[in-house]
Amino acid sequence: MNVYIENIAAHEGQEVTIRGWLHNRRSSGKIHFLTVRDGTGFIQAVMSKAGVSPETFQQADHLSQETSLVLTGTARADSRAPGGFELDVKSLEVVAPAHEYPLTPKEHGVDYLMDRRHLWIRTERQHAVLRVRHEVVNAIRDFFNSRGFILADTPIFTPSACEGTTTLFPVQYFDDTTAYLTQSGQLYNEANAMALGRVYCFGPTFRAEKSKTRRHLTEFWMVEPEMAYATLDDVMTLGEELVSYVVGRALERRARELNVLQRDTAKLERVRPPFPRVSYDEAARILKDKGLPFEWGGDLGGTDETVLSEQFDRPVAVYGYPSAIKAFYMKPDPNRPDVSLSVDVLAPEGYGEIIGGGQRIDDYDLLLQRIKEHNLPQEAFEWYLDLRRYGSVPHAGFGMGVERVVSWICGLEHVRETIPYPRMLYRLYP
Amino acid sequence: MNVYIENIAAHEGQEVTIRGWLHNRRSSGKIHFLTVRDGTGFIQAVMSKAGVSPETFQQADHLSQETSLVLTGTARADSRAPGGFELDVKSLEVVAPAHEYPLTPKEHGVDYLMDRRHLWIRTERQHAVLRVRHEVVNAIRDFFNSRGFILADTPIFTPSACEGTTTLFPVQYFDDTTAYLTQSGQLYNEANAMALGRVYCFGPTFRAEKSKTRRHLTEFWMVEPEMAYATLDDVMTLGEELVSYVVGRALERRARELNVLQRDTAKLERVRPPFPRVSYDEAARILKDKGLPFEWGGDLGGTDETVLSEQFDRPVAVYGYPSAIKAFYMKPDPNRPDVSLSVDVLAPEGYGEIIGGGQRIDDYDLLLQRIKEHNLPQEAFEWYLDLRRYGSVPHAGFGMGVERVVSWICGLEHVRETIPYPRMLYRLYP
Numbered sequence: 001m002n003v004y005i006e007n008i009a010a011h012e013g014q015e016v017t018i019r020g021w022l023h024n025r026r027s028s029g030k031i032h033f034l035t036v037r038d039g040t041g042f043i044q045a046v047m048s049k050a051g052v053s054p055e056t057f058q059q060a061d062h063l064s065q066e067t068s069l070v071l072t073g074t075a076r077a078d079s080r081a082p083g084g085f086e087l088d089v090k091s092l093e094v095v096a097p098a099h100e101y102p103l104t105p106k107e108h109g110v111d112y113l114m115d116r117r118h119l120w121i122r123t124e125r126q127h128a129v130l131r132v133r134h135e136v137v138n139a140i141r142d143f144f145n146s147r148g149f150i151l152a153d154t155p156i157f158t159p160s161a162c163e164g165t166t167t168l169f170p171v172q173y174f175d176d177t178t179a180y181l182t183q184s185g186q187l188y189n190e191a192n193a194m195a196l197g198r199v200y201c202f203g204p205t206f207r208a209e210k211s212k213t214r215r216h217l218t219e220f221w222m223v224e225p226e227m228a229y230a231t232l233d234d235v236m237t238l239g240e241e242l243v244s245y246v247v248g249r250a251l252e253r254r255a256r257e258l259n260v261l262q263r264d265t266a267k268l269e270r271v272r273p274p275f276p277r278v279s280y281d282e283a284a285r286i287l288k289d290k291g292l293p294f295e296w297g298g299d300l301g302g303t304d305e306t307v308l309s310e311q312f313d314r315p316v317a318v319y320g321y322p323s324a325i326k327a328f329y330m331k332p333d334p335n336r337p338d339v340s341l342s343v344d345v346l347a348p349e350g351y352g353e354i355i356g357g358g359q360r361i362d363d364y365d366l367l368l369q370r371i372k373e374h375n376l377p378q379e380a381f382e383w384y385l386d387l388r389r390y391g392s393v394p395h396a397g398f399g400m401g402v403e404r405v406v407s408w409i410c411g412l413e414h415v416r417e418t419i420p421y422p423r424m425l426y427r428l429y430p
Numbered sequence: 431m432n433v434y435i436e437n438i439a440a441h442e443g444q445e446v447t448i449r450g451w452l453h454n455r456r457s458s459g460k461i462h463f464l465t466v467r468d469g470t471g472f473i474q475a476v477m478s479k480a481g482v483s484p485e486t487f488q489q490a491d492h493l494s495q496e497t498s499l500v501l502t503g504t505a506r507a508d509s510r511a512p513g514g515f516e517l518d519v520k521s522l523e524v525v526a527p528a529h530e531y532p533l534t535p536k537e538h539g540v541d542y543l544m545d546r547r548h549l550w551i552r553t554e555r556q557h558a559v560l561r562v563r564h565e566v567v568n569a570i571r572d573f574f575n576s577r578g579f580i581l582a583d584t585p586i587f588t589p590s591a592c593e594g595t596t597t598l599f600p601v602q603y604f605d606d607t608t609a610y611l612t613q614s615g616q617l618y619n620e621a622n623a624m625a626l627g628r629v630y631c632f633g634p635t636f637r638a639e640k641s642k643t644r645r646h647l648t649e650f651w652m653v654e655p656e657m658a659y660a661t662l663d664d665v666m667t668l669g670e671e672l673v674s675y676v677v678g679r680a681l682e683r684r685a686r687e688l689n690v691l692q693r694d695t696a697k698l699e700r701v702r703p704p705f706p707r708v709s710y711d712e713a714a715r716i717l718k719d720k721g722l723p724f725e726w727g728g729d730l731g732g733t734d735e736t737v738l739s740e741q742f743d744r745p746v747a748v749y750g751y752p753s754a755i756k757a758f759y760m761k762p763d764p765n766r767p768d769v770s771l772s773v774d775v776l777a778p779e780g781y782g783e784i785i786g787g788g789q790r791i792d793d794y795d796l797l798l799q800r801i802k803e804h805n806l807p808q809e810a811f812e813w814y815l816d817l818r819r820y821g822s823v824p825h826a827g828f829g830m831g832v833e834r835v836v837s838w839i840c841g842l843e844h845v846r847e848t849i850p851y852p853r854m855l856y857r858l859y860p
Contacts, residue, residue: 039627197469383860
């Protein structure tokens with residue numbers, strides 16, 4: 001009976017067949033210990049000289065790492081085994097060899113590994129990261145679905161830039177038309193929220209970032225909720241509940257993976273609402289007090305975010321950024337228009353911004369004025385202006401980047417490990 | 431208390447506030463009947479002259495379609511009401527007007543509606559389609575997650591073409607590099623399956639199709655599962671279980687929406703495993719018997735698919751297509767190499783191919799030969815060849831297009847209504 005390693009506990013004492021790859025091998029002369037992986041887990045298979053044919057025992061002596069093989073044997077509980085079970089092997093079938101597998105247990109440089117990303121993902125550490133990613137994505141979806149949000153996919157091909165044009169990837173569409181790859185589904189989300197009340201989009205977004213940092217990819221996944229009849233306060237509450245839920249799911253369902261990654265989960269256990277909420281004004285004061293050369297009016301840099309987040313034991317929401325440094329659609333505070341109804345949520349431990357959002361301008365005249373001030377082509381935004389022409393309502397939302405969140409939960413140095421095939425300035429292969 | 435219309439049954443007899451938009455209005459002189467939508471549903475609000483202030487009653491007389499408004503009143507059960515409830519209005523607050531709303535209840539042409547897609551999605555019919563889409567996407571994810579598949583996102587930016595170059599969208603990456611937008615995550619899926627056992631990717635894919643048909647978009651969403659140690663037979667079984675599950679979920683949870691769309695659900699109720707499985711040879715015979723000018727060796731055209739699917743009361747799996755018309759990576763039948771271990775699943779009622787897949791070549795030499803025969807750049811496929819160099823195993827998978835499935839379940843004429851902002855040859859706005 002074919003069994004996945006992750007399900008072996010249900011087959012104690014039974015004869016099972018495991019189909020996988022050889023991960024590691026050692027031998028005592030009379031016993032071969034084969035560590036086998038099948039994608040769902042790792043198990044030690046014990047082959048004693050007495051238990052198999054002489055040919056099989058000899059064959060096992062020459063198996064190289066990543067040989068694909070089918071093992072049949074008895075599942076035996078063993079409290080010392082990492083997964084609680086071992087396999088007493090009765091027969092072995094080699095499916096295909098793996099001569100000179102290029103990823104040995106020794107240390108390899110990052111470029112070497114990235115060039116072999118399709119093989120690197122076969123390691124236990126990368127399995128752990130990718131399973132946490134899987135959990136994060138599914139937790140996000142479950143969170144929004146259970147709250148009545150409707151998934152409404154926004155287009156990847158867009159006719160105009162959402163926020164500036166310098167980091168856009170243009171695509172030759174048909175004939176003489178240029179399309180741009182989306183940087184955010186937000187403008188469309190707003191239209192969808194006017195139609196469906198509460199919506200989210202969740203897809204890849206693109207930024208032609210020429211900078212090489214450990215926090216940026218050119219292609220990354222973002223979830224963006226948007227709510228009609230909602231304010232800045234509503235999105236701050238939604239954001240802290242989302243982040244707490246996602247972290248909780250990872251702790252609950254991916255404890256094994258976080259252990260493989262040697263993550264200090266005590267720091268994640270603290271991630272519960274409410275998050276501290278700090279105005280941009282206060283943030284500026286804190287940074288000055290810490291001796292940083294920060295001036296009111298500027299955006300928070302990487303160091304500023306790190307220093308600020310170190311003041312708290314959980315993510316911190318910074319709200320009320322200067323209107324001048326936020327996107328054209330951000331609603332100004334009615335009591336103080338130089339400040340916007342915006343919020344960024346910064347992850348702890350220096351992982352930077354994981355959420356950015358706020359309340360949108362709902363007044364037609366003000367939005368038109370902003371489009372003109374930003375030298376945006378009005379014609380391309382006529383549909384967006386329609387949302388303020390016909391039954392405008394207060395509305396708000398945010399975006400949360402998946403790779404940043406996975407990187408933080410896993411405790412990684414660099415976002416490049418958070419996605420199977422990262423795309424960066426000099427990285428398009430494999 | 432703010433309440434969504436979809437939840438109003440929990441508030442019978444209570445005073446509730448509904449925040450939405452005016453959909454329709456009629457008056458008997460002493461009573462205004464306001465149909466209001468809030469994105470989660472529609473409700474009739476009854477405003478009697480005696481129940482509100484004279485100013486409010488008069489104001490309601492001049493409200494135009496899509497005016498945004500907040501209504502407070504008592505939720506009253508009424509078996510004649512579509513949602514089972516009406517609202518007895520006590521107060522009305524107009525949030526913003528909607529002068530000369532361009533979508534009136536009269537019929538509009540498709541181009542007119544498509545130019546105003548951001549408003550068109552406010553209608554009950556489009557709500558229904560988009561909610562079915564939401565259900566389909568979530569059903570697909572639940573199906574794979576509950577079976578132990580790991581979501582592993584494949585890249586949108588790819589360095590080389592997966593299947594031919596004529597329908598690729600090139601993107602200027604950085605400097606002199608050209609990237610192509612993915613047409614399928616499959617090649618990467620294969621690497622992921624070797625790492626994680628059973629995987630799926632689910633994201634937008636792109637085809638620069640110059641043809642205008644009712645089944646094609648340039649940007650569409652596709653789910654693609656891939657399994658290590660799997661055969662053609664395994665994917666045929668997986669495919670029929672997936673399709674049946676998705677249809678079942680739509681019937682179970684979106685009955686109201688299918689009713690709005692006047693879908694004949696009896697035809698959907700029949701979609702249960704097993705699906706009929708017809709070899710390409712048999713399909714060719716059937717088509718010839720029906721008098722169609724079909725010759726063995728050709729691909730099935732739209733008419734062929736329709737005629738074929740009409741022979742059955744549920745989706746039909748056509749397997750064993752000629753190797754010559756399938757992709758380079760498709761495994762030939764060992765007993766008959768001119769035929770491939772491939773399968774397409776055709777939806778009933780003429781909705782065409784919804785699934786395409788099969789077993790992949792797992793032999794290094796044969797794959798290399800195919801890459802050369804297809805004049806593909808070997809260097810770009812070295813990583814893909816690695817999967818056959820190091821522990822190759824039999825593996826198989828398929829792709830299922832979301833828009834085709836939604837179109838079929840909803841009974842739509844054209845796929846353009848199945849996604850919020852469809853992208854086609856001449857359609858990039860809004």
